Amino acid sequence: MNESIIIWILLFPLFGAAAALFGKIFKVAERFFSLVSVFSFTGPVIVLAQLCLPVMEGKVFSYALGGWPAPYGINLMVDGFAWVSSALISLLIPLIALFALGNRKYGAQFFFCVMLLTTGMYCVVLTGDLFTMFVGFEIIAISVYILIAYEGTSIGLIASFKYLILSTTGIFFFLFGIFLIYRELGVLSIPDISILLKSEGGIRNTYSIHLALAFLCVGISVRTAFIPFHTWLPEAHAYAPHPVSALLSGVLIKISFFALVRIVLQFGGTYMSEFLLWVGGLTAISAVIGALSQSDAKRLLAYHSISQMGYILAVFGAGSPIALTASFFHAFNHALFKSLLFLTVGTAVGVSGFRNIYKISSLWHKIPFFGLSFFIGALSICGIPPFNGFASKVYITSGMAGSPAYGLLWITSFLTIASFVKLSRIYLPGNRAEQGRSQRILTLVSEYLPGKVETIVVGVLAFLCLGSGIFGVQIAGFLHQMLYHSALNYTLPLFRVEKLLSVLPAILLGIAAFRIVTSSRGKAISSWIKALSPDMHSVMILFFIGLLSFASIAYLR
Amino acid sequence: MLIGTIFLVGLWGIMNKANIFKKVIALSIANSGIILLFIYYGSISGETAPIEGTLKNMVDPLPQALMLTTIVVGICVIALSLVLVYRLYVEFKTLDIRVIEKKARKLHE
Numbered sequence: 001m002n003e004s005i006i007i008w009i010l011l012f013p014l015f016g017a018a019a020a021l022f023g024k025i026f027k028v029a030e031r032f033f034s035l036v037s038v039f040s041f042t043g044p045v046i047v048l049a050q051l052c053l054p055v056m057e058g059k060v061f062s063y064a065l066g067g068w069p070a071p072y073g074i075n076l077m078v079d080g081f082a083w084v085s086s087a088l089i090s091l092l093i094p095l096i097a098l099f100a101l102g103n104r105k106y107g108a109q110f111f112f113c114v115m116l117l118t119t120g121m122y123c124v125v126l127t128g129d130l131f132t133m134f135v136g137f138e139i140i141a142i143s144v145y146i147l148i149a150y151e152g153t154s155i156g157l158i159a160s161f162k163y164l165i166l167s168t169t170g171i172f173f174f175l176f177g178i179f180l181i182y183r184e185l186g187v188l189s190i191p192d193i194s195i196l197l198k199s200e201g202g203i204r205n206t207y208s209i210h211l212a213l214a215f216l217c218v219g220i221s222v223r224t225a226f227i228p229f230h231t232w233l234p235e236a237h238a239y240a241p242h243p244v245s246a247l248l249s250g251v252l253i254k255i256s257f258f259a260l261v262r263i264v265l266q267f268g269g270t271y272m273s274e275f276l277l278w279v280g281g282l283t284a285i286s287a288v289i290g291a292l293s294q295s296d297a298k299r300l301l302a303y304h305s306i307s308q309m310g311y312i313l314a315v316f317g318a319g320s321p322i323a324l325t326a327s328f329f330h331a332f333n334h335a336l337f338k339s340l341l342f343l344t345v346g347t348a349v350g351v352s353g354f355r356n357i358y359k360i361s362s363l364w365h366k367i368p369f370f371g372l373s374f375f376i377g378a379l380s381i382c383g384i385p386p387f388n389g390f391a392s393k394v395y396i397t398s399g400m401a402g403s404p405a406y407g408l409l410w411i412t413s414f415l416t417i418a419s420f421v422k423l424s425r426i427y428l429p430g431n432r433a434e435q436g437r438s439q440r441i442l443t444l445v446s447e448y449l450p451g452k453v454e455t456i457v458v459g460v461l462a463f464l465c466l467g468s469g470i471f472g473v474q475i476a477g478f479l480h481q482m483l484y485h486s487a488l489n490y491t492l493p494l495f496r497v498e499k500l501l502s503v504l505p506a507i508l509l510g511i512a513a514f515r516i517v518t519s520s521r522g523k524a525i526s527s528w529i530k531a532l533s534p535d536m537h538s539v540m541i542l543f544f545i546g547l548l549s550f551a552s553i554a555y556l557r
Numbered sequence: 558m559l560i561g562t563i564f565l566v567g568l569w570g571i572m573n574k575a576n577i578f579k580k581v582i583a584l585s586i587a588n589s590g591i592i593l594l595f596i597y598y599g600s601i602s603g604e605t606a607p608i609e610g611t612l613k614n615m616v617d618p619l620p621q622a623l624m625l626t627t628i629v630v631g632i633c634v635i636a637l638s639l640v641l642v643y644r645l646y647v648e649f650k651t652l653d654i655r656v657i658e659k660k661a662r663k664l665h666e
Contacts, residue, residue, distance in 0.1 A: 072619065131623050138630045145637055154648045155661050161577065161641045168584055168634055169571055172564075175591045175627065182620070183598060536654045540572045 005047050006063045006076045009086065010122050012043025017115035023108030030108050034101055037111045041094040044122065048087055055083045058485035062128060075189065077128040080482040084328060085125040085258040092251050092335055093118055095457050099343055100243040102453030110150060114247070117143040121255045129189040130178050130216075133259060134171065137223065140255075141167055144248065148240045159235035166232050166539060167222050173547065174219025180212035194266040210554035213267050218550050220263070223256035226313060227283040228546030230306045231539040234290075237302035242346025245298060249305040250339035254331045257309065261316060261324070273319045275553045280314025281408035283307065288415040292422070292517055293526030297345050297357045300423055301338070304381065304416065308334045311396060311409060318400045325480040326395035332479070333388040333468060337380035340461040344374040347450055348426050360426040369455055371427040373462040378424055380465045382417045382510070385500055388465050391472025394499060410506075417510025418517060560597060564590030576652050577645060581638045588631040595620040595627075 016037035023033025051061060061078040068074070078086075097114055100106045120139030127133050141164075149160035182188060184206065185196050197209070218229075225233040233253075237245045264272060284307050291303030312334065316327040347370055352360045380387035393413065400406045450458075468475050481487060516522050534542065567590055570583025599620030606615065642652070649657050 131626070135626060135630065138634070142633055142637060145641070149641065149644070152644070154645075155665060157641060157644050157648060158657060158661050161638070161645060164634070164638050164641065165571060165580060165584065168638075169568070169587070172568075172587055172591055176594075179591070179594055179598070182595075535658050537572075544572070 003061050003063045005050065006061060006078055006126065007065070009044040009047050009126065010076070010119060012040045013115045013118040013122065016040030017112050017119065020108045020112040020115060024112070031101075034106075034108050034111045037108075037115050038094060038097045038101055040115070041090055041097075041118075044086065044090045048083065048090060051078055051083060055080055056481055056485070074132050075128040076126045077191075078126065080485065081258065081262055082125050084332075084479060084482050085255060086122055088254060088332060088335055089118065089121050089125070089251055092339055093247065095460060096243050096247050096250070096339060096343070099246075099454050099457040100241075102451045102457070103243070106241070106243070110147075110241075113143045113147050113150070117147070117247070117252075121251065124255055124259055128191065130181065130193075131188050134174055134178065137171060137174070137219075137256075137259075140223075140252065141171070144252065147244045147247075148236050150241055150244065151239075153239060155235065156239040159232070159239050162536060162539060163232040163236050165536075166229070166543060169540075169543065170219045170222030170229070172219075173215040177212040177215030177219065180208045180215070184209055184212070190262070190266055194268075197268055207555065209267075210557060211551060213263070213272075214550040214554035215547075216263055216267075217260060217272070218547050220256050220260045221546070221550075222543070224253050224260060224313075225306050225309060226279050226546075227286060227306075227310075228542045228549070230283070230287065231534050231542055233306055234299050234302040234533070237305060237342075238296060238299040242298075242342060242350065245302070245346060246339040246342035249302065249342060250335040253305065253309055254335055257312060257331060261327075270319070271557050272553060273317045275317070277314050277317030277319075277403065277405050280310045280312070280317055281405035282310070284310030284314060284412040285408045285415075288412045288419065290529060292415055292419045292513075293529040295357055295526075295530075296355050297349055297360070297423060297426060298342070298355065300357070300419060301341055301345060304419070305334075305338060307412060307416070308338070308381070311412070314405055314409060315396045315399045318403050318405075320399055320401070322395065322480075323399035324483060325476055326392065326399035328479050328483065329395055329472075329476045330392035332475075333380070333392045333465075336461060336468065337377045337387075337389060337465050340373060340377040340458065340465060341381065343454075343458055343461070344370045344377060345423070345426070347454070348374075352426075357423060357426055367450060370450060370458060373458045374427050375424070376462040376465055378420045380469065382420055383413055383506070384503060386466070386469045388469035388472065390503070391469050391476070394472075395476055414506045414509040415513055417507060418513035421511060421514040422517065560590055560593045563587075563593065566590075575654050577642050577654050577657070578652050580654070581635060581642060584638065585631070585635050588627075588635075592624045592627055592631075595624050 016039075019033050019040065020037040023030040023037075026033070055061070055078060058080075063076045065074040065076065093114070097111065100110065100114070117140055120136050120141075120143065123136030123139060124133055127136060145160050145164050148163065149156050178188065181193060185193055187193060187196065222229045222232075237249050240248060264270075264276075287303050287307035287310060291300050291307060294300040294303060308330070312327050312331050315323050315330065317323075347367065348360060349355055351367065354360050376387060380389040383389040383393040396409070397406070400409070477487065517526065564587055567583050567585075567587025570586060571580055574580050574583060599617040601616075603614050603616040645657060646652060649660055651657060
């Protein structure tokens with residue numbers, strides 16, 4: 001097969017962005033050009049479908065851009081990793097972009113940014129060298145800053161500015177890591193670095209290589225939002241436009257996580273696993289406590305994104321053979337259900353005009369289909385069978401078997417249930433008296449009422465959540481085949497009685513935790529936690545604490 | 558040594574200045590620090606500019622190529638952040654991040 005087709009994965013979204021710009025010039029045909037830019041996703045989909053079978057057998061495609069050979073030129077690679085991550089991009093972004101297209105609020109400018117973002121993401125996952133990864137991250141970052149501030153609200157502007165300062169500082173350290181690696185080894189291509197590190201035992205153990213690895217990890221971790229670096233995420237995700245929140249939390253943080261996994265594995269950073277395991281566990285539990293105390297619907301979801309990333313990181317850190325598959329499987333599932341949740345909750349917020357969950361209620365009667373989809377998403381994230389959260393949590397359990405950090409994740413799982421009981425009141429009918437009161441307040445904003453396209457998109461996402469739950473074993477097997485090029489040698493029976501029963505105590509504890517949180521003392525504690533939200537100065541202090549801890553792990557090793 | 562100082566001054570500015578405009582300037586300074594670091598390291602290996610034909614005794618061309626890209630990316634980021642600073646100033650009539658955050662929190666509640 002001709003390997004030059006890889007370049008079309010990058011070029012099609014770029015052409016799509018150009019098409020969207022035409023829509024900006026010719027205002028009459030704005031929607032037509034937006035549609036064209038969304039449909040430019042067919043290119044990557046076709047190319048990826050062609051590459052699917054050979055990649056599964058373990059073949060690695062690489063294409064040198066401009067004809068310069070590997071150690072000095074820029075080359076694109078498609079291996080199992082890159083295939084899985086770009087498949088995630090090309091599955092979710094078209095759906096979310098279609099949702100935005102159905103909502104007539106977003107013009108051609110919006111789609112230009114989205115397509116640029118997509119190009120950046122493909123660039124990050126397909127690239128074979130570190131510097132191109134940096135460029136990809138910056139393309140992503142610039143379009144994300146614009147998208148977060150797209151609505152022009154004052155809080156959106158602040159969130160965007162905070163993210164800009166934090167992630168640019170992070171990327172400086174990424175560059176510094178690149179510098180250290182270039183100084184030690186003289187190459188930047190990831191496979192070459194990996195070969196050099198593994199062949200010569202002498203080079204590999206110098207401090208500057210470990211420091212470089214720590215700095216690269218810090219630069220990416222800012223984008224992935226682990227605990228000391230998470231501070232930008234709640235505001236940025238909560239005040240972005242709804243499709244953008246879905247996109248950021250569904251796809252973007254996964255892509256930077258995949259880049260992190262690739263760097264840690266290729267550069268022999270296995271000594272970091274233990275550290276990452278605990279960072280993941282702590283992230284999961286502290287973010288879910290943050291989520292429980294929120295009363296802002298989208299902010300609550302944003303905290304859940306951090307918490308679920310903690311799950312994904314922790315199981316990656318556990319390091320058993322099934323762990324990487326479990327972590328990718330959960331990343332995939334989280335992308336599906338979190339986009340679904342952000343779209344449905346975003347629609348609820350838009351329709352009612354309130355962000356506070358205590359002011360929205362009984363939207364079930366107004367938009368029943370979105371209510372149903374919301375509950376599918378909520379059940380998925382809580383890990384209730386037969387939805388996909390359950391399937392990947394079973395894999396996580398077996399991936400982390402015997403690890404002490406599993407306790408943290410178990411507590412997180414029932415706190416998750418508690419916070420979704422709290423959130424689900426926006427669609428559930430409340431009690432009669434309250435309902436009468438809310439009916440008077442609730443005047444629907446018709447601009448946000450979902451149209452046909454949006455309904456279809458949400459339906460597809462809900463269907464995928466259910467489907468990947470029922471066929472969980474097959475999908476995990478497929479991912480394992482992609483990553484390790486060998487069949488998953490033990491398959492877990494998903495729907496056995498004792499597995500199903502193991503969910504019950506979590507549900508009971510979750511409801512109990514919900515009662516505690518809504519009691520008066522619980523409310524006092526929540527408002528105290530809410531007031532803790534960090535300001536700019538403490539954001540930077542937390543960043544440097546994280547940086548120092550990564551550097552000291554590399555130093556102590 | 559000097560390069561390290563430039564980078565650290567930039568980081569200190571990003572962290573400690575309350576004025577958002579000064580934060581952006583500090584960002585630019587730190588960026589220059591990184592760029593100088595690469596260029597300096599590349600220049601150790603030779604003396605003449607890497608132009609086609611001068612094969613002998615030339616500096617390492619790769620860091621220069623990389624830094625050209627970094628400069629462009631840096632300019633984009635700085636330009637965008639200046640737009641954000643301007644919008645924040647129009648919105649809040651101040652450049653002090655502490656005041657801005659206090660006002661925003663009040664607005665949110």
